[in-house]
Amino acid sequence: MLELAAGLGDTGLMAARLVGEAGRVIITDFAPEMVAAARRRAEEMGVENAEFRRLDAERMDLETDSVDGVLCRWGYMLMIDPAKAFAETRRVLRPGGRLAFSVWAARERNPTLSLAGTVLVELDHIPPPDPEAPGAFVMADPGRIRELVVGAGFAEPEIEEVPFRWWFADQEAYWRFLTETAASFSPVLRALSPEALNTVRERVHEEVRPFHSGEGYDFPAVCLNVMAH
Ligand SMILES: C[S@@+](CC[C@H](N)C(=O)[O-])C[C@H]1O[C@@H](n2cnc3c(N)ncnc32)[C@H](O)[C@@H]1O
Numbered sequence: 001m002l003e004l005a006a007g008l009g010d011t012g013l014m015a016a017r018l019v020g021e022a023g024r025v026i027i028t029d030f031a032p033e034m035v036a037a038a039r040r041r042a043e044e045m046g047v048e049n050a051e052f053r054r055l056d057a058e059r060m061d062l063e064t065d066s067v068d069g070v071l072c073r074w075g076y077m078l079m080i081d082p083a084k085a086f087a088e089t090r091r092v093l094r095p096g097g098r099l100a101f102s103v104w105a106a107r108e109r110n111p112t113l114s115l116a117g118t119v120l121v122e123l124d125h126i127p128p129p130d131p132e133a134p135g136a137f138v139m140a141d142p143g144r145i146r147e148l149v150v151g152a153g154f155a156e157p158e159i160e161e162v163p164f165r166w167w168f169a170d171q172e173a174y175w176r177f178l179t180e181t182a183a184s185f186s187p188v189l190r191a192l193s194p195e196a197l198n199t200v201r202e203r204v205h206e207e208v209r210p211f212h213s214g215e216g217y218d219f220p221a222v223c224l225n226v227m228a229h
């Protein structure tokens with residue numbers, strides 16, 4: 001089993017547990033820091049049937065027909081050339097192997113991630129999103145998913161909507177998520193002056209007021225989970 005764009009390896013480490021001792025998971029990301037962090041987590045958790053590698057999903061240093069399954073959570077939509085990444089995925093998968101991946105549904109259905117972007121556009125800190133450029137919502141259209149997956153040589157995929165709730169204990173926790181972990185915002189936010197950052201923070205908290213719950217926030221969120229052979 002191969003995990004692409006694994007980040008800290010949440011999904012691959014779960015898969016390692018599921019495949020048991022006889023199975024093996026290769027957890028990969030193109031950022032060496034992510035690979036190192038995922039490896040540390042596996043050591044802490046005592047996972048022994050996973051290996052860790054730096055791997056670019058658009059040009060995989062792996063043999064053709066060499067893995068039984070490929071997993072990728074929240075990765076393909078951020079790749080510069082997703083068609084190439086799906087073609088590479090098809091190449092390394094054994095005939096009959098399965099691909100399972102998750103991407104975000106439309107921005108209106110994912111306020112946790114989209115509202116901060118809306119504020120940054122309104123305040124002229126970033127340009128309006130380019131629908132063709134890599135980004136959280138570029139694979140939100142099931143038609144686009146089908147086109148990419150079938151275009152890479154897979155059969156018609158199964159696409160399932162998966163709604164969930166995204167909780168933040170307080171305003172600070174949500175702000176930390178945006179400034180420290182949200183890949184599309186944190187570099188922009190970190191580059192702002194303290195005054196500009198404060199204005200953004202106030203506007204973001206106004207925008208997300210409808211999702212207030214207790215001290216923090218309770219956002220709806222929707223992913224599209226896809227399975228293909
Ligand atoms: C939003 S994070 C998702 C991380 C993880 N899969 C998760 O669900 O928590 C996206 C990850 O994709 C990685 N990434 C982006 N483009 C990539 C590529 N072409 N090849 C491999 N990894 C890539 C980034 O380094 C980052 O760790």
